[in-house]
Amino acid sequence: MRGADLHLRVEAHELDIAATLDCGQCFRFYTQEDGTIAGVAFGRPLRLMQTEREIVFYDTSTEEYEAVWKRFFALDEDYGSIKQFLSEDAVLKQAISYSPGIRVLRQDRFEALISFIISQNNNIPRIKGCIERLCRQFGNRRGDSYSFPDACTLAAARIEDYRELGLGYRDTYVQECARMVADGEINLAAISRMELSDAREALLKIKGVGIKVAECALLFGFHQLGAFPVDTWMKKALANFYPEGFPERFHSVAGVAQQYLFHYVRTSPVAEKRLRLT
DNA sequence: GCCCAGGGAATCG
């Protein structure tokens, strides 16, 4: 049963799907040879195309858009206000103007948690490959691709079945985390309702989840915009731009700021030069 | 062969 193509009038500075889906917060979207971007989220395949004035959602419906994609892309949030607030800081203003269409996605919490366990001491292209193989092995077919597997499936799978995926030592972390979720030892729904500090504490009980992975899961999977992941890139950025520490007044949306900064220092040639100065 | 990649656990002072 095919849906229609939905044309959404959005300017690129409000939502840039290429930057948003390729700035290290999600790992399941790829740019195709025809220029469209395709991937899977919440078990639903999606193919997109962006022009100057609109984004085309192929083969979907207004119902699916309202129920799933609007929320996934945070199009129900006022990013104008957030960006205006963060732009009070000169460095953030620069990072935001470099890629103003980035938004923090609302991803599935289990998928985000497992994905960022896999991300540790790993690079983005290889993380994407690992997750793709995980989905092919344990997920369900959805058109041309596969859904992200659920906790029960990952918990029940044998460790030998993980080995060919190339996760390295992280495979036991993934299996054990899935088991804790499947058994109810970790209640992700309950963590969703917690305040940030309690949610952090809860996630840190999972083996393979340290501070950085917890912050990523909270920001990208639990939509805690105050979560603030610091990886090797962010360490460089903070040392160069904020030697006195990141401004406290941005704490409520520090994660959003982090994502603009992360993308900026990772991909901007200008930022790269500035980072070399110290 | 080396180093690095959106780090974390185990161990040691």
Added chain:
DNA sequence: CGATTCCATGGG
């Protein structure tokens, strides 16, 4: 407490 060290894997 902080600081090492080891952990699999692939690309540059």
